[in-house]
Amino acid sequence: MPTYKAPLRDFDFVLNELIKVQDIIPALPGYEEATQDIFTSYLEAAAQFCESELAPLNRQADEEGCQFDPSTKAVTTPPGFKEAYKQYCELGFPALDCDPAYGGQGMPKSLAFPIMEMQCSSNVAWSMYPGLSHGAYAAIHAHGTAEQKATYLPRLVDGSWTGTMCLTEPHCGTDLGLLKTRAEPNGDGSYSITGTKIFISAGEHDLSDNIIHLVLARLPDAPKDVKGISLFIVPKYHADGSRNPVACGSLEHKMGIKANATAVINLDGAKGYLIGEANKGLSCMFTMMNAARLGCGMQGLGIGEASFQGALAYARERLQMRALTGAKCPDKAADPIIVHPDVRRMLLTQKAYTEAGRALTALLALQLDIEDKHPDAAARQDAADLVALLTPVAKAFMTDNGYEAANMGMQVFGGHGFIREWGMEQLVRDCRISQIYEGTNGIQAIDLLGRKVLLDQGQKLRKFTKQIHQFCQANEGNDKLAEYIAPLSKLMKDVGEITMGIGMASLQNKDEAGAAASDYLRLIGHLSYAWLWARMAEVAHARLGQGDDAFYQAKIATGRFYMAKLFPEVHTLLARIKGGAAPLMALDEEHFAF
């Protein structure tokens, strides 16, 4: 089983040397206390908790899964989960980035995100229980009445209650316009909600005293489609302690994240309370969805890191064959497999994707904090635009890369990677869902290209590429960054042209955008990562000779690997996009098979 060690040195690099959150965060109203010392102490405490409490539970929890008792409808989480959650609450983590008005600690996302990454690395199934709660907190905080906030937020903030998001139904996931769950007014301001929800993560469990379900449903006279969906608070227990008829019908049998209870939730006239405006439920839910998408990206990131750590340890220890260039450890029976170029290719792919993903996450967390707290409206808008543009990229690119990284980590182990006891294949299974839920990666791609780029005429994209353009200009003569600047400038030009090309083509035929979307998302992903790797290399070069050269030389080497071996995917992506929609659409549906 891989032993997890939180990458504190790299968090320090990303937060304090690359993104320099300390230049901005403590100057934002409300974040005055979020100093570097505070960051450090929280990160260390979280690392300690994740390494010593969460990570050791992960493997066995996958074997045991959650148990459902059909007679009581109760769900038991795997051994240790409840105790770990209790300790997590006692340490105050559920309150970390919550509003002090409700008992929160008022810390920024810039601190919360690295802590979330650590949780995902050490035990992603466990991390979803508090993760979903935080989504419910955010939705109620943003859209609830004063009374609703007073009722629910303090308990979600102290962790004694948890929350869920109830969207999906058997016949609709992506297409929520089809949902059927009905909400009938009771006449007293409350509603009686009836329907079946599926795939409800953390939907039922034994970690908390109460579970607050946020449920999408239709009012009796609601318009069709997504315009007629409202959001309701449906607590498992009412304030008087009586049980609301919202219950787990069964648990799904899944490929991975087996220790998270994925519940069928039956609402049988359950009492619920409208949150936000009637028929505006979907936009309320999107308060949670955007955060959930970034959280999802962090699952890819965290699992990639965990798999890298496991594979690296194995590659250093496992003796097999001699180096192609001659024995490196002639005193041993064979050389450790890290001498082999192909093993290094896999390790460096994991490392390069993970470190860039960590940088992207920190960048986005800071934008969320600016969007939330900056006194200047223009600065808030700029931050919001960057978050809107890059959220689908972070979700899809980081989970696709995380899955690739997890598979490579397993491959480094050879046959042992396929054996459950080693824990490497679990990371593959646990990561796989991150490419699917919170909107499949195909949906993310359409969100990026359709809504975020084409629909606003490329404004958000230009704001983003302007930063990259300025970086390239500023470093035009910088020999140390030459390996980045030329390909980055070229890609900027290509992205501009191809965006225009897709835009024009899709005016004639919208399938052109649909056909290009997935490749386009990876193109923007590489644009982001190449820019971040260039910036990381810039920082590393500047700090050489100051006492930590090995660390900075490793950054420089990893960035160089990224540009030489991963970035060239852009050539294929551009060629595929130029291939257009016709090769996808030509074949009649009935002639796919004979």
Next chain:
Amino acid sequence: MPTYKAPLRDFDFVLNELIKVQDIIPALPGYEEATQDIFTSYLEAAAQFCESELAPLNRQADEEGCQFDPSTKAVTTPPGFKEAYKQYCELGFPALDCDPAYGGQGMPKSLAFPIMEMQCSSNVAWSMYPGLSHGAYAAIHAHGTAEQKATYLPRLVDGSWTGTMCLTEPHCGTDLGLLKTRAEPNGDGSYSITGTKIFISAGEHDLSDNIIHLVLARLPDAPKDVKGISLFIVPKYHADGSRNPVACGSLEHKMGIKANATAVINLDGAKGYLIGEANKGLSCMFTMMNAARLGCGMQGLGIGEASFQGALAYARERLQMRALTGAKCPDKAADPIIVHPDVRRMLLTQKAYTEAGRALTALLALQLDIEDKHPDAAARQDAADLVALLTPVAKAFMTDNGYEAANMGMQVFGGHGFIREWGMEQLVRDCRISQIYEGTNGIQAIDLLGRKVLLDQGQKLRKFTKQIHQFCQANEGNDKLAEYIAPLSKLMKDVGEITMGIGMASLQNKDEAGAAASDYLRLIGHLSYAWLWARMAEVAHARLGQGDDAFYQAKIATGRFYMAKLFPEVHTLLARIKGGAAPLMALDEEHFAF
């Protein structure tokens, strides 16, 4: 659970219209009876067996797995496995391509391979029991004494006995030179064998009366490394019915192929019989390994087909969202998801890889038959060279593509793909091992580039590319194939140059070959597939207007998709190879993490 339907029409296309096995097979001495009618009747019988017997067992068998009884050391296979195996034997399938001298039916690989694909599609874990047996048959047939053949082959051929390959030990898989199992002469011509073998597929089970283990071990005075390894026949039961001390110690807990017993095999002074020459065991074993590698490739192929069938059925039925270009089924609540370009991208990727893989398999099977039976030595050598060159490609490219296809099939299902009952995630888990065993895909890549290409100065490669060159020349002015010929000619030139480049660079530094190998293998994979798609398109164009146009138009459309959307991977591969070894080797081993 996906319903499997054998792709008989496509087998017909590949065998009779593309590869035209009937022009060659019945003319080979010994295959006179392998006429098209015989092929058809066998394929139909196998399809019937796979569809109605094997496929329905697959899902539940994954849940139940194999059971090991530590007190008796016995292994019980999942419900239905034993009955299916009995029927398989009664139908004569184990004897299909075996020597008539030992009860075999003397059919060619050209017939056996499509049947193996069907087994892999319908139940890959089950298919490994007869698959391993066939490997043992082949090794004994090739290297056994007359007495050994008389003793073992008739029972392996009728299926009453099964076989295994015992290579791996806990400390060595890839690097068999490290193996420790010892064989002491008993003085009567037999040997006493002691050691522990792991990852023994089909190592213990309840399907057959006896299990014949083929075991690699060292004689007392054997040279070190791979030069001192010998191969032994170690039966579970002796001729007199007494038990040999070769027993299952435990079963592995795996990610997939759970219904195949992956055993730890303990040899505790087990009596064994040398097969082939002393210290030449590895080359004897390679008789089995090469066939096993092609069998492995067929697992990727068969699982890709199964996943495609499942995903296609779902994409036609699942209603979700409207087509980007306007409602296609306005009378339904939403359009079937096959209208969406991104869903089609996934389905067509599955389809294009699977159909090309099927063509490559048929091509290689025919070469094996020619190698085996052709009266002309030069023809045999040409066939052997092509098989040697393309075996690592078939193994690695087809399993990597199969895994990608299986993942895409799961992705088409959205959240339902992650739920075990649907059967799509099982295909992902079952496929994953095919990239690892029988030599990881990284090892295949080194075998291709190092041994098959560079070590023989590119002779085998040139023989292969000459065929492609001739095809391109013959079709230079053919408008219908223009979309293939230009990119194929360009790639031929690029492959020539880059092979030379790697060869020169690796004279200075062998890591250059190691660094290029995995990308190089995919390059040769695309060279093969683009050529095969061009040939398939040629056949399809020629047959238009003869009554089955929908089928041939689908071939043309799928080939076009392949060239537009999958073939462009070559741009990235070429760029990565040009990046060389330095980006992989620069980072010191101790500085991969801090």
